[in-house]
Amino acid sequence: MKLSRILSNQNGVSRQQANRAIASGLVRVDGEVCTNAAREVSRFQGVVVGDKVIKRALPAHYLMLNKPAGYLSATWDPVHPTVMELLPPEIRADLHIAGRLDRASTGLMILTNDGLWSRRLTEPEIKLPKVYRVSTLRPIEPHTAQRFEEGIWFAYEGLTTSPATLEQLGPTDARVTILEGRYHQVKRMFHAVGNQVTSLHRERIGEITLPRDLAPGAWRSLEPDEVQSVPTGRATVFGKAGRLAVT
Structure with a gap:
């Protein structure tokens, strides 16, 4: 929402009065004087006029979770446990999942309440690499790497x-890197070359890597450099294991 609109809505003044206050240097956004009335202010930023708080900043959460097998990538399900049940109850309602894994798959999941940031993380045009450790039912044929490099035709999507x-990494083990996140993509790619995935573990999304010492079912806040590795240019957060990251 534009800064002038926030002032006129929350402070009970006209838009003209709001613009004058902003131009005079009385308004601060996140502690810094802002004289641009058209500036877009997110829900994670605070606005102060003089000594009066007009808008409080909401905490921004950026979490990673080591998903165990058997949990659904969903906010709620009447039958199966979901990944949300692995997080503290007080923050679950505000979070959404950025990049799902199916129930049998394991590894890195990202959860956040920042929709703009998560869209950049998962947007196909950005082409952030997603890295998976894969085991297969049958030995991986020598031509598989070339087929993957050429691209696999998905008839359902027509692409x-x-x-x-x-x-x-071994006769039936490999590390696969994809630049998309289509439905069951890695499993369907192996199926297209006559093989079957028996286990799938996500290790990395972009520059965010699942630590080896983060146990299955455990979570931690993303570090500032991890958040900032996603090209949004906005968030500054701090976090430690088991604590919320906030702006």
Whole structure:
């Protein structure tokens, strides 16, 4: 919402009076004087006129979770446990999931209440790499890496996947990096080359990597550099394991 509108809505003044207050240097956004009446102010930023608080900043949460198998990537389900049940009750209602995993899959999940930030994290055009550790039912054929690099045709969507890389780690183990996040994408890619995924573990999204010492079911706040690695240019947060990250 524009700064002038916030002042006129919350402070009981006209838009003209709000503009004059802003131009005179009486208004601060997040502690800094702002003279731009058209500035967009997010719900995570506070606004003060003189000594009067006009708008309080809401806390911004950026969390990573090591998802165990058996949990749904959902906010609620009547049958199965969800990843939200692994988080403190007082913050669950405000969070949404940025990049889902199916119930059998494990690994890195991101949860936040910042919709603009999460859209940048998952937006296909940004092409942030997503890295998975994969085990397969049958040995991985030598041609698989080339097929993934060329792209796999998905008839349902009527498209070819973006080039993906496969690093073979063993006869039935590999690390796969994709630049999209289509429905069951990695499993469908292996199915297209005549194989079947038996386990899928997400290790990384962009520059955010799941720590080896974060146990299944555990969570922590993202560090400032992790949040800022997603190209939004806005958030500054601080967090420690088991604590909320806030602006």
